[in-house]
Amino acid sequence: MNGWVAVAGLGPGNQALITPEVSAALAAATDVVGYFPYVARLPARPGLVLHPTDNRVELDRATHALQMAAAGHRVVVVSSGDPGVFAMASALFEAVEKGEKGWNRLDIRILPGITAMLAAAARVGAPLGHDFCAINLSDNLKPWALVEKRLRLAAQADFAMAFYNPRSAARPTQFARTLAVLREECRDARPVIFARAVSTAEEAIRVVPLPDALPEMADMRTMVIVGSSTTRLITRDGVPWVYTPRGAA
Amino acid sequence: MNGWVAVAGLGPGNQALITPEVSAALAAATDVVGYFPYVARLPARPGLVLHPTDNRVELDRATHALQMAAAGHRVVVVSSGDPGVFAMASALFEAVEKGEKGWNRLDIRILPGITAMLAAAARVGAPLGHDFCAINLSDNLKPWALVEKRLRLAAQADFAMAFYNPRSAARPTQFARTLAVLREECRDARPVIFARAVSTAEEAIRVVPLPDALPEMADMRTMVIVGSSTTRLITRDGVPWVYTPRGAA
Numbered sequence: 001m002n003g004w005v006a007v008a009g010l011g012p013g014n015q016a017l018i019t020p021e022v023s024a025a026l027a028a029a030t031d032v033v034g035y036f037p038y039v040a041r042l043p044a045r046p047g048l049v050l051h052p053t054d055n056r057v058e059l060d061r062a063t064h065a066l067q068m069a070a071a072g073h074r075v076v077v078v079s080s081g082d083p084g085v086f087a088m089a090s091a092l093f094e095a096v097e098k099g100e101k102g103w104n105r106l107d108i109r110i111l112p113g114i115t116a117m118l119a120a121a122a123r124v125g126a127p128l129g130h131d132f133c134a135i136n137l138s139d140n141l142k143p144w145a146l147v148e149k150r151l152r153l154a155a156q157a158d159f160a161m162a163f164y165n166p167r168s169a170a171r172p173t174q175f176a177r178t179l180a181v182l183r184e185e186c187r188d189a190r191p192v193i194f195a196r197a198v199s200t201a202e203e204a205i206r207v208v209p210l211p212d213a214l215p216e217m218a219d220m221r222t223m224v225i226v227g228s229s230t231t232r233l234i235t236r237d238g239v240p241w242v243y244t245p246r247g248a249a
Numbered sequence: 250m251n252g253w254v255a256v257a258g259l260g261p262g263n264q265a266l267i268t269p270e271v272s273a274a275l276a277a278a279t280d281v282v283g284y285f286p287y288v289a290r291l292p293a294r295p296g297l298v299l300h301p302t303d304n305r306v307e308l309d310r311a312t313h314a315l316q317m318a319a320a321g322h323r324v325v326v327v328s329s330g331d332p333g334v335f336a337m338a339s340a341l342f343e344a345v346e347k348g349e350k351g352w353n354r355l356d357i358r359i360l361p362g363i364t365a366m367l368a369a370a371a372r373v374g375a376p377l378g379h380d381f382c383a384i385n386l387s388d389n390l391k392p393w394a395l396v397e398k399r400l401r402l403a404a405q406a407d408f409a410m411a412f413y414n415p416r417s418a419a420r421p422t423q424f425a426r427t428l429a430v431l432r433e434e435c436r437d438a439r440p441v442i443f444a445r446a447v448s449t450a451e452e453a454i455r456v457v458p459l460p461d462a463l464p465e466m467a468d469m470r471t472m473v474i475v476g477s478s479t480t481r482l483i484t485r486d487g488v489p490w491v492y493t494p495r496g497a498a
Binding site for chain 2: 011014015016017018019020021024058082083084085086087089090091092093094096097104105108109110111112113114115118119121122123125126127128129130131132133134135136140141142146149150153154156157158159232234235236237241243244245246247
C-alpha cells in the first residue's frame with residue numbers, strides 16, 4: 001500500500017461547496033489532519049482516524065501528515081476555503097523542506113476549494129470582477145511595515161482588495177490601521193464589504209462606504225473586500241449588489 | 250413559477266471540480282446560457298434548453314438571461330472557473346444596470362467555482378500561498394498603460410501574480426511586454442509557471458525562471474503565475490514543487 005497526502009479545501013462552510021474531488025479523497029483516506037473546527041465538519045466513518053489539532057501548529061500538523069504518508073497512510077489535511085490561499089498547502093511544503101530526505105518523492109496532491117474571498121464576493125455580486133489582490137492582514141509572520149507598503153501600492157494600482165484574517169483578539173489594532181491607510185490613499189467612498197461566516201447559518205453581510213467602515217465590523221470569521229475606484233452599487237431590497245465592471249472607467 | 254438567474258462557475262474543466270451547488274442549479278434549470286465550449290461541457294437533458302453563444306458577446310448573453318428570468322425561466326449562465334473572476338458575473342450586473350427597470354429585483358445568485366489560478370496553483374504546489382494579485386492581461390477593455398502600471402506596482406509590492414488571458418492571436422505582443430516589465434522590476438530568477446488546460450486531458454505544465462520565460466509559452470488556454478521574491482522550488486522527478494512561504498523572508 002502506497003501512502004499519500006492530499007491537502008484539501010473544504011470551502012467556506014457549506015457542504016454544497018465541497019468539490020466531488022475533495023469528497024472522493026476523504027472517502028479514500030485512512031487519516032484526517034486539521035484544525036479541530038474543520039475536522040469537526042466531517043462525518044465520522046469506521047476506519048477513518050481523525051487527528052484534530054489546535055490553531056497555530058501548522059508545521060507540526062504538516063510534519064505529522066508527511067510522517068504518516070511515508071508510513072503508508074492515506075492522509076487528508078483539511079483546510080477551510082482553498083488550501084493554497086493563506087492555508088495549509090504552504091505549511092506542508094515548508095515541512096517537506098525541513099523534514100526527512102526523500103519526502104520530496106512522496107505522493108502529494110493539493111485539491112483546490114472555494115476560497116473565502118470568492119464565496120464572499122459571490123454573495124454580494126462581483127466586487128472582484130476586475131484586477132484585484134488578496135492580502136493576509138495578520139502580522140504574525142511578517143512585519144506590519146510590509147503589510148502597510150502592500151496596502152498603499154495596491155491602492156495606487158487601483159486593485160480591488162480582499163483581506164484575510166483582518167482582526168483577532170490578539171491583533172485588535174491592525175485593521176484600524178488598515179482602514180486609516182486606505183482612507184488616506186483612496187479618498188473616496190468606495191464600498192467596503194464585511195462578509196462574516198459566509199454560507200453558514202451565522203452568515204452576516206454588510207456593505208458600507210469606506211469613510212463609514214469601522215474596525216469593529218470585522219472579526220476572525222469576517223472576510224473584508226474593498227472595491228476599486230470603479231466599483232459600483234446596485235440598490236435593491238436589503239444588501240445592495242456590488243460589482244466591479246470588466247473594463248476601466 | 251418565479252424565474253431566476255444563477256451565474257455558475259464550472260471550474261477549470263474537470264467534472265470533479267464542479268461544486269454540488271452548481272450541479273443542483275443545473276439540474277433545476279430550464280435554460281443554460283454561455284460561451285459554446287462551456288455549454289458543450291454539460292450533459293444534455295430533456296426539458297433543458299441550451300443557448301450557446303460566441304465569445305465577446307457577454308452583455309448580449311447576460312441581457313438574454315435576464316429577459317428569460319423576468320419571463321419566469323430558471324436560467325443558469327455558465328462561466329469557466331469562478332464567475333466572479335474575469336467572467337460572466339460582472340457582465341450580468343452591467344446588464345442589470347443597462348437593462349429594464351425592475352431587473353434589480355430579479356432573483357439573481359452567483360455560484361462560486363474553482364477559478365483557474367487556484368486550480369493551476371494547486372497543480373504545482375502553493376505559489377499563491379502568500380499575498381498575491383490577479384491581473385487580466387487583455388487590453389480589450391482597458392488601456393495597456395493601466396496594465397503596465399499595475400504590473401510595476403504589483404512587483405514593487407512583492408505580490409505573487411496570476412495572469413488571466415495572457416495571450417491570444419489578436420493580442421500577440423502584450424505578454425512579451427509583460428515579461429519585459431517584470432524582468433526590469435524584479436531582476437531575479439523567480440519561477441514563472443505556465444499551466445495550460447489544467448485538469449483536462451490536454452493539461453501541460455512547465456516552470457521556468459523569469460529570465461527564461463518566453464511569450465510563446467502561453468496561449469489563451471494558459472494560466473501564468475509568477476512567484477514573489479520569496480517563492481521557493483522543491484526539486485523532484487518532473488515538474489518541481491513551487492510554493493510561497495507563509496511569512497516574509
